[in-house]
Amino acid sequence: MPEYPDSFSVTEPIVLVGAGRMGGAMLRAWLRGGLDPEQIFVVDPGAPAETVALRDEHGFSIAVDPEGVTTVPGVIVIAVKPQQMDNVLPGIAHLMGGQTVAMSIAAGRTVESIARHLGPNRPIVRAMPNTPAAIGRGMTVAYANADVTPEQARMCSELLGAVGEVGWIEDESLMDAVTGVSGSGPAYVFLLTECLADAGVEAGLPRDLAEQLARVTVQGAGALMEASDTPAAKLRENVTSPGGTTEAALAELMSEPGLRDLMKRAVAAAVRRSKELSG
Ligand SMILES: NC(=O)C1=CN([C@@H]2O[C@H](COP(=O)(O)OP(=O)(O)OC[C@H]3O[C@@H](n4cnc5c(N)ncnc54)[C@H](OP(=O)(O)O)[C@@H]3O)[C@@H](O)[C@H]2O)C=CC1
Numbered sequence: 058m059p060e061y062p063d064s065f066s067v068t069e070p071i072v073l074v075g076a077g078r079m080g081g082a083m084l085r086a087w088l089r090g091g092l093d094p095e096q097i098f099v100v101d102p103g104a105p106a107e108t109v110a111l112r113d114e115h116g117f118s119i120a121v122d123p124e125g126v127t128t129v130p131g132v133i134v135i136a137v138k139p140q141q142m143d144n145v146l147p148g149i150a151h152l153m154g155g156q157t158v159a160m161s162i163a164a165g166r167t168v169e170s171i172a173r174h175l176g177p178n179r180p181i182v183r184a185m186p187n188t189p190a191a192i193g194r195g196m197t198v199a200y201a202n203a204d205v206t207p208e209q210a211r212m213c214s215e216l217l218g219a220v221g222e223v224g225w226i227e228d229e230s231l232m233d234a235v236t237g238v239s240g241s242g243p244a245y246v247f248l249l250t251e252c253l254a255d256a257g258v259e260a261g262l263p264r265d266l267a268e269q270l271a272r273v274t275v276q277g278a279g280a281l282m283e284a285s286d287t288p289a290a291k292l293r294e295n296v297t298s299p300g301g302t303t304e305a306a307l308a309e310l311m312s313e314p315g316l317r318d319l320m321k322r323a324v325a326a327a328v329r330r331s332k333e334l335s336g
């Protein structure tokens with residue numbers, strides 16, 4: 058079980074542009090982890106009610122646009138939709154001070170496409186979290202351009218580490234595949250849960266029971282993977298008695314073209330879409 062920071066050494070102001078699902082999850086994790094609310098400046102023209110309630114509780118600042126930010130931040134976290142980036146980036150360029158690093162979590166958007174708006178030689182981090190971030194159980198992969206200093210990378214690691222595990226890559230082109238596996242991945246597991254419940258109903262179970270069985274089974278299988286380093290393939294074998302029921306089911310899932318092929322096609326589609334969003 059990874060250890061998440063329960064305090065922050067980042068002392069610079071943090072600007073969060075976009076406090077939606079992912080931005081909001083990070084904001085809540087920073088507050089939970091003890092980041093000083095006076096360091097936090099949220100920019101969101103239609104800040105969700107929960108963000109306003111959090112502001113009322115903790116006392117950070119919310120601005121409707123970047124003009125309302127009256128500080129030079131150490132980090133600007135950009136958490137708006139990829140399609141909003143071209144509208145948003147020009148407005149935040151002026152917030153970039155000499156020591157500011159911009160960290161985008163937008164799917165697909167390349168560092169080069171961000172630098173086009175922020176200017177040359179700007180420190181830029183591109184990161185891809187996922188929704189278990191909301192409970193501190195996310196997986197984030199990050200890439201830093203050559204202008205990011207070790208201290209800036211450390212600050213970004215700390216902010217990302219508040220929502221789960223963080224890994225850094227040195228080849229930005231891997232980010233599309235990262236997005237296809239871990240960024241979008243939780244949705245595949247949720248769909249699997251839905252499909253398992255539907256199949257249970259088809260097999261005669263009442264819907265409530267089928268949904269409970271599917272949900273608790275996926276939770277339990279995830280917990281089992283967490284409890285040891287046993288490879289997923291071995292855990293699958295452990296369920297599979299020779300000549301038994303699982304073997305019969307897996308023969309269906311693994312017959313060509315089976316689940317492996319379907320998953321490859323799904324991830325490839327996400328990778329293609331990530332490349333299309335590159336900007
Ligand atoms: N959801 C996910 O699983 C993941 C998402 N991402 C990336 O995170 C980013 C955000 O996604 P997500 O949180 O799901 O999306 P949301 O729509 O929930 O969040 C985006 C937020 O940005 C706000 N916003 C819109 N325009 C502006 C603006 N001009 N200035 C400041 N804020 C603005 C939106 O407000 P309003 O709603 O009023 O428009 C909204 O609150 C995306 O780029 C996505 O690719 C990355 C990994 C996983």
Ligand SMILES: O=C(O)[C@@H]1CCC=N1
Pocket residue numbers: 164236240241
């Ligand atoms: O669907 C999306 O585009 C975002 C990026 C990864 C997960 N959600």
